[in-house]
Amino acid sequence: MKRPADKLLDDIIPAAAVAGEVGRIGDAASKLPEEVRTAMPDIPWKEIIGLRIVVDHAYHGRVWNTLSEDVPRPRAAIERYRGRA
Numbered sequence: 001m002k003r004p005a006d007k008l009l010d011d012i013i014p015a016a017a018v019a020g021e022v023g024r025i026g027d028a029a030s031k032l033p034e035e036v037r038t039a040m041p042d043i044p045w046k047e048i049i050g051l052r053i054v055v056d057h058a059y060h061g062r063v064w065n066t067l068s069e070d071v072p073r074p075r076a077a078i079e080r081y082r083g084r085a
Contacts, residue, residue, distance in 0.1 A: 019055045022066060026052035040081055043074040 029037075030049045037045045051066060 018064070018067060023052050023055040025071070026050070026055070036081075040074075040077050043077050044070075048074065 026049050029045055032045075037043070
């Protein structure tokens with residue numbers, strides 16, 4: 001049985017779309033004011049911002065893991081932060 005990451009790589013169009021979105025998330029994170037990133041220390045900002053390099057080198061397995069495992073956690077933290085404003 002194929003792993004989800006392997007299935008993703010079977011079709012380059014979805015893989016490219018996913019990679020592009022992860023790159024955009026990293027780019028957007030890099031443009032957040034430092035005070036916003038500091039207010040959410042539980043989010044691994046350096047890793048999120050650095051993931052753009054991973055995307056550029058087409059490590060799609062890591063991209064898949066990031067989307068399925070890592071993205072939901074910062075998203076929840078951002079939602080909590082936004083609820084404080």
